Amino acid sequence: MNGGQDLGGMHGHGPVKPEPNEPVFHDDWEKRAFALTLAMGMPGGWNIDMSRFARENRSPADYLAMSYYQIWLAGLIDLLEERGLVAEDEIEAGHSLHTPKPVKRILSPADVAKTLHRGGPTERETNTAPVFKRGDRVRAKNINPPTHTRLPRYVRGHAGIIERVIGCHVFPDSNATGAGENPQWLYTVRFDGRELWGPDGDPTMQVSVDAWEPYLESA
Amino acid sequence: MQLRVRALESILLEKEYIDPAALDELIETYEKKIGPRNGARVVAKAWADPDFRRWLFEDGTAAIESLGYGGRSGNHLVALENTTSIHNMVVCTLCSCYPWAVLGLPPLWYKSAPYRSRTVADPRGVLREFGIELPKDTEIRVWDSTAELRYLVVPMRPAGTDGWSEEKLAALVTRDSMIGTGLARQPQEFAR
Numbered sequence: 001m002n003g004g005q006d007l008g009g010m011h012g013h014g015p016v017k018p019e020p021n022e023p024v025f026h027d028d029w030e031k032r033a034f035a036l037t038l039a040m041g042m043p044g045g046w047n048i049d050m051s052r053f054a055r056e057n058r059s060p061a062d063y064l065a066m067s068y069y070q071i072w073l074a075g076l077i078d079l080l081e082e083r084g085l086v087a088e089d090e091i092e093a094g095h096s097l098h099t100p101k102p103v104k105r106i107l108s109p110a111d112v113a114k115t116l117h118r119g120g121p122t123e124r125e126t127n128t129a130p131v132f133k134r135g136d137r138v139r140a141k142n143i144n145p146p147t148h149t150r151l152p153r154y155v156r157g158h159a160g161i162i163e164r165v166i167g168c169h170v171f172p173d174s175n176a177t178g179a180g181e182n183p184q185w186l187y188t189v190r191f192d193g194r195e196l197w198g199p200d201g202d203p204t205m206q207v208s209v210d211a212w213e214p215y216l217e218s219a
Numbered sequence: 220m221q222l223r224v225r226a227l228e229s230i231l232l233e234k235e236y237i238d239p240a241a242l243d244e245l246i247e248t249y250e251k252k253i254g255p256r257n258g259a260r261v262v263a264k265a266w267a268d269p270d271f272r273r274w275l276f277e278d279g280t281a282a283i284e285s286l287g288y289g290g291r292s293g294n295h296l297v298a299l300e301n302t303t304s305i306h307n308m309v310v311c312t313l314c315s316c317y318p319w320a321v322l323g324l325p326p327l328w329y330k331s332a333p334y335r336s337r338t339v340a341d342p343r344g345v346l347r348e349f350g351i352e353l354p355k356d357t358e359i360r361v362w363d364s365t366a367e368l369r370y371l372v373v374p375m376r377p378a379g380t381d382g383w384s385e386e387k388l389a390a391l392v393t394r395d396s397m398i399g400t401g402l403a404r405q406p407q408e409f410a411r
Contacts (some may be wrong), residue, residue, distance in 0.1 A: 005314060006313050006334055007336040009336065015333055016333045016337070018326070018328050019326065024250050024324055033220075036237065039241050040236065069220075085234070086238065093228060100378070109241045111241065116291045119290035119294040121294040159358075203338070205361065206359070206360050207362075209362045
């Protein structure tokens with residue numbers, strides 16, 4: 001979606017402010033929001049792309065005004081409500097009002113190390129061959145899906161070079177909507193700074209994005 | 220926010236969807252166990268051991284797994300080599316993708332709108348905000364983490380560190396130098 005999350009190239013956000021000796025979390029509630037989000041992945045049954053979409057799928061004005069873990073919390077609540085695990089009146093009341101929906105498994109303390117160690121590999125076997133090879137000139141398609149996509153707006157319509165054929169990976173655009181993993185060939189595509197930003201772009205700069213085959217066409 | 224999160228936690232607990240001990244374990248893992256020291260060990264080994272260095276740039280995932288790091292936000296790892304002519308920088312313009320397995324959770328600035336919006340358009344301007352001024356002819360390579368690949372920058376090894384142990388070298392490797400918004404510390408800085 002062309003939402004508030006797609007920030008590449010936007011102006012007006014001011015300088016980057018590095019924070020010396022930054023703590024991992026800035027407040028207790030951030031720790032809990034983080035851990036709740038990770039822990040609910042198991043009983044909730046959603047995938048990473050659904051979580052990302054839940055976070056970005058809000059008004060850009062809201063997205064940009066919220067802090068990082070506020071967005072996480074809002075995304076988590078949306079996922080819980082969508083799946084009927086928690087109802088809106090319960091969020092308002094601050095306690096459980098309805099019979100819990102049965103879940104397959106919950107995350108136990110003993111699962112934590114194992115689950116993190118396993119992570120979420122996205123590479124899949126395929127019997128298809130990649131359409132592009134290293135060095136090919138390609139163009140990022142001008143697509144504007146209202147659903148989840150990982151093709152940033154700032155590269156759409158621009159030409160670059162295939163820098164690396166990565167492998168066949170779960171396609172977020174499908175996975176986020178529940179349409180299945182639909183694995184697709186994934187490439188690293190390198191763009192020149194001036195191709196992206198025009199003649200005033202930094203000529204010493206190149207930007208690489210990882211792009212699935214359906215995002216690309218020959219150029 | 221504190222109240223709101225506490226309320227959600229108690230709802231999920233009442234419904235028996237969560238085990239609070241698992242939450243504590245998750246928090247403790249990212250506060251104490253998984254952080255930039257992991258990545259510093261990878262970089263120091265790459266500086267000290269030419270075979271490991273070759274392996275790291277060929278197959279980052281396998282080389283890093285051999286040191287015991289991988290899994291969540293690190294299933295597919297790519298190491299990027301900074302040289303005198305190329306400087307790599309990592310960003311995630313769409314969210315906050317970051318190699319948790321080797322760097323831990325990202326700092327606030329990495330997740331913030333200024334960094335995410337400007338790094339792909341004005342990397343030199345961003346670097347200046349970190350106090351870094353690169354030579355005019357250095358090529359800057361920005362990596363926008365749009366898929367599940369996670370990028371780790373291997374900064375240049377500082378001069379004057381010949382014969383240093385991996386452990387001692389690791390102390391020169393800062394988190395920011397592995398994102399590309401910093402350089403490795405100089406040995407004289409370390410001695411101070």
